[in-house]
Amino acid sequence: MNTPISAFSVYRKKPNPKIVKRQIVVKKQVKKKMTISLKKCVNKIKQKSTNPNPQKLKDTVKPRAVITHNLNQNFKKVDNKIKKTTSPLSTKLKKGTVFHNKDPVSESLKLFKWLIAPLSPTKFFEQYWEVKALHIQHNSPHYFSDILTTARLDSIFREFPLYYTKNIDVVSYENGVKEVHNEQGKVVASALYDYYSNGCSIRLLNPQTYDQKVHLLVSTLQEYFGTLVGANTYLTPPNSQGFAPHYDDIEAFVIQLEGRKHWKLYKPRGSDVLARESSPNLKHHDIGEPFMSVTLNAGDILYFPRGTIHEGRTDPDCHSFHITVSVYQHNSFADLLEHALPEALKKASLDNIRFRAEIDMDTEVRLLRYFCLRLVTDEKCSKLYYNTENAKIYHGEEEQVLEIDSDLIPTIEMLQSTYPKFTNVQRLVENNNSNMATIQLVSDLWEHGLLITNNSLTTGTDD
Incomplete structure (x- = not known):
């Protein structure tokens, strides 16, 4: 796969002096025209009324349309079509009970029930937790739309100072090779969309830092599980795959927010069951045949235990946007003893x-x-x-x-x-x-x- 062209590639080339000079002249001309246009507009308003009606003023001076990327426009069209559904997240936000609820335990239970409905938490922990994978279809593409949308994701890309590797990863996987395309320094939204257009997946780390509802989601689940809960979002273009087969050291809840993605799950290898560390990239000839092949549609959720080898790929005609909620990283008895035994020896x-x-x-x-x-x-x-x-x-x-x-x-x-x-x-x-x-x-x-x-x-x- 050829390396995608990004906005940063412009700055890698040695500038042509003639082009630079021409750009400076054009900028001055544009600035001059904007100044004249603004003065005419102000004078016109003054002539109409010395005390203009605020509403008339608002109607008279129309802001210029902001030039956005085509993908951004497409995401907003998707967002406008979404019918907002009632979820525990929207209810808590409206009531202002994020931190002041009298019974956070019942609120966290309510949220988890909503995620895995119609399965009960009791059956989930008895039959699936740390044992086997689970795919739940809610048969509603808008079931999880209250968590996060691509339109909101686009706003995060543009409004917050994000940095490659620290906040954003740009990755691709093709012909058995995973590539990381991270630039140096700060992220520019247009550059991300260039990569996206060239088949790269975009991973946003810790989206709860930038979005209130995602923060509410992980903080409420943290109350339920009694351990650290994290999250990452993954935006994948059609007909592409971002990551090689691998396993993680977390209990994973993959929540499909938009689009569609095909997943393949492979059994852990020996000591990798309930793995304490994530794996490197794995080869297909080392992992055997998948024990589960499943398609996640918008509104679906997929759970699998740590150590489960997995990979996901999009359809040729559909993008995918999902959030992975992670639980129980380094939270086993072995991790407890690693911390407790040195202290016990010191005390002894x-x-x-x-x-x-x-x-x-x-x-x-x-x-x-x-x-x-x-x-x-x-x-x-x-x-x-x-x-x-x-x-x-x-x-x-x-x-x-x-x-x-x-x-x-x-x-x-x-x-x-x-x-x-x-x-x-x-x-x-x-x-x-x-x-x-x-x-x-x-x-x-x-x-x-x-x-x-x-x-x-x-x-x-x-x-």
């Missing part, structure tokens, strides 16, 4: 003297995990990089590193070569002929949670 070391006892020569130790540390050496020093104290936020903490003398490298190598067997400290000392330095290194590794002992440590104090 403060409350119980056995956890602070000295490591003697007979103590048997081994690494916590084989890959829990990595030794990097250069001419100046040797460093141990470890990950037991990493933050869950991407780059949320500085690198975790210990500097060691080069004489202690044999100790690290011995700990790695003997893993997963335990080795007593005496053998480590004898291995590099450095008594105190080796014991200090073992103590440092123990304090940073990189070593475990075969038996509980004793305090070494008299009773």
Whole structure:
């Protein structure tokens, strides 16, 4: 697929001096004509009446029509045809109960019931939640029109300062290859529509930042699920696909707002069931045949558990606009224990003297995990990089590193070569002929949670 032409491509070429000069002259002429036209208009109004009627003034001075992109006009035509339906979102907005409702639990339940109707929440959690996919047809193209429309999306593109990668992704997938077409810096709506016209999908991240109803949707569902709820919107042109087959680390609710999209779902592979991390792009020969092929029409909703491999493509004659609501990202028991165990160990070391006892020569130790540390050496020093104290936020903490003398490298190598067997400290000392330095290194590794002992440590104090 050829790289789409965008508005930014104009600025990549070296400007022609003659053209630039001509543009300056034309701009001056246009500005002069607009000034003369404005003065004539004002004088005409003054001549008609010294105290003009506000309504007559409004009728006399007609604003120029704003030149918009053809796609924008098409989206507005679609929006005008939509018959607004009553939804929990519109009801709450009218009553002003976004944050002041006396019973937010019942409001959140009402919203979730509306999303998955006619299925009850009880049956959903018993039969589908974290188990299998579910497709619900509401047989009403306007069922979800109160959430977001393409006309409103166009307004977001034009009214808010959006930036590529941070707020907007422009992607395409063709012939087994996914491409990201993100420019540098700020987004221009006309450039987005150029990409769209060339078969690219447009993903808006966190639309709740810019739209009140989407914010109300995710915040109310957050009250229901008791965990973080996120959202992204996807605008896909006809006869195209934006993403390669992949799986996510979320429970996904795909809400079809406009248009139509065909989805294929593939079973998770082994340990990818209820995956804790999203996958890279996958190849079709690695994922087998789909267990579900379904067409989402406007007003439909599709749910599938995390780890479910999926892909979607539009018809040759119809665009697609949907919002994916994400739930339960990094919200498993494993995630809880990752956070809780280090704190529990820290508290135990403060409350119980056995956890602070000295490591003697007979103590048997081994690494916590084989890959829990990595030794990097250069001419100046040797460093141990470890990950037991990493933050869950991407780059949320500085690198975790210990500097060691080069004489202690044999100790690290011995700990790695003997893993997963335990080795007593005496053998480590004898291995590099450095008594105190080796014991200090073992103590440092123990304090940073990189070593475990075969038996509980004793305090070494008299009773």
